[in-house]
Amino acid sequence: SLPHDQLGKLVDAGAIQEIPEQYSKEIAEQDTEQAAVGAQYKGKTYAFPYGIETQVTYYNKSKLNEEDVKSYETITSKAKFGSNLKEVNAYVTGPLFLSVGDTLFGQNGEDVKGTNWGNEAGVNVLKFIAAQKDNKGFVNVDSANMMAKFEDGSVDAFQSGPWDYAAAAKAVGKDNLGVAVYPTVNIGGQDVQQKAFMGVKLYAVNQTPSKGNAERIAASYQLAQALTSKDSQNNQFTTESRHIIPANKEVQASEAVQKDALAQAVITMGSSDQYTTVMPKLSQMSVFWTESAALMSDAYNGKIKEDQFLTKLQQFDKDLAAAK
Template identity: 45%
Template sequence: MKKNVWKKLLLSSLIVSMSLMTLAGCGSKSSSSSSSSSTAGGTEMKGDIKVWIDTEHIAAIKSQVKKFEKANPKIHVTVKSGSSADAMKDVSKDPSKAADVFMMPHDQIGQMAEAGLLYPVGKKDVATMKKNDIQSAVDGVTYKGKVYGFPYGVESQVLYYNKSKLSAEDVTNWDTMTSKGKLGTNFGDAGANYIFAPLFLSNGDQIYGSNGENLKGTNINNDKGVQVLQWIAKQKQNSGVVQTSDAALSNLQSGKIDAFLSGPWSKSDVKKALGKNMAVAPYPTVNFGNGDTQMKAFLGVKVYGVNQQTKSPVASIALAKYLSNEATQKVEFEKNGVVPTNKTAQALPEVQKDETAKSVLQMSDANHTVVMPKLPEIISFWPPMDSLINDTYKGKIKPAQYQDKLNKFVKDTSKKAN
């Protein structure tokens, strides 16, 4: 997720949280037992439906929509520009007037499902999804045992680096990389939470439990959590770690830094900055004091959700399935660089030979990433995590305060949303 979009998403989450909780009582009681397969039984595929698509995806998706309409002549689809990052906010304004199908990030599923805004996926389609898509993508669209969307892309942070300055071996370990080159980071700025909160997971702790749905499951206020804060504080004195924030790309081009952490959305810009010297790799290992361990990132899943209040559920579900199928994922990769969740699409030669896509796929396993938590209370997690990382890095939080700060963080982020 692009950095500015990520910030926008966090803000949107905070703004709409109260309205979503209000809407929760208004959701259809039948949603928990609805099934696309049972609904479709004996029902003709027809209807006028609307889909919200991120602007940069419209050209690619329109061609697929035309194919869908040709195969389903009694369904008419209107494609409108929308913002996947704002799905919660936009749908909750007036679900009856919102799109029938819309792009969204998986971490909004908890809030939207609790508010009765998402049409659940039927058992037959879930079985197909489990067969065709990678497990982490299925996990991303699953909330409290039910599936609430169709995954079409996966993304995580990766390591971009200048291969004329650093070797493939150098970037496998944080200490080696930062001793031989300079890594651009944002420890001291807004957005550090998204990149560096998974450090706690890297050291064996949990955030909202093993599946990201346990409100009382955050346990970073222990010795391992203290080790992470100690490690973050040390990076301020590490000459190979450079605070770059929004200047990362220009600093990469000028040679001020040799590597930085970002996602597939930065691929084109890094290519412009480094040209033939661009290289991509999974995250390095880090050492918090107990030996090298794999540095982890959050995994994000791109999803098509179906509006619980759609007047054409059969047609809407059929469209969401079509826009997340293998063929459409292939088009999305070719046109927009979206890394597929479909196993067959992932095996395509053009995907496998793409260095960024290959690194994202390596990152998508459980050893490298943790699926972003999606319970509604995640909105209370981001601001204090940013402050915890920023202030530790800047030295505003002293070592003697680490335990107390962690205790407060866990207490404050484990409260039930009102």
């Protein structure tokens, strides 16, 4: 079992192989398009999706309503939005660049030289990040303290994934917890749809231990198919301790999923590239995480000035293109 962003490294290392065509056809038919993309690398399918993950907006319904949370500017004018920009987590903040049309490793996330943040749109993102320091509706808070701030009312909205739902519900009460897709955000004078990274949960088969035993290899693929089947995905969603948002389209349409606010927000986010970008699978992502986080943090903390933004972003693009 693996998160899809590890796929490229494992394929390149020869640890997993392209799956038989009968299974790749099943995946294309039964799972969402974005989930199927997460199981692919360089146009071939290497694994079986069993769940999807994206961040969503959590908010306190006593402070904000459904209309309010459609816009970041409305959230921060009426209440307090919490995030950490002093020490940026690139998984959380990096997709702002994708929201303005810039790309990370190209349109499909597999072109090492395809990052283009060194442009006017990228500069506007850094300007937006830097401006949050003076935004009265923005509260800088690290993830370890987010729930305490949400509970005591210092923060009225924040963005995180399904893994934080139970803690958020406990902090403000389940009936008071709102869950929504990402809002629009005004960057460079334009309202754009804020994006998040999408993750796909996968099962993959490593044929190497079988030493060429065809029967054992076939049985392994059958097991992976069973673990990611419609019934299995339904079980993993309805089991409270798991509650994994399904990738299977039929399970997504089930009554249990349809009436679950968190699942609906994640599915809406994960069903369209309007809201999410499937996280790239290249091994160069390790360089992206550290360099982009430092760049965004430095913009917020004033370590780099506005007239340096373009140069720093252009250098960032070059560093990613040269990464191994």
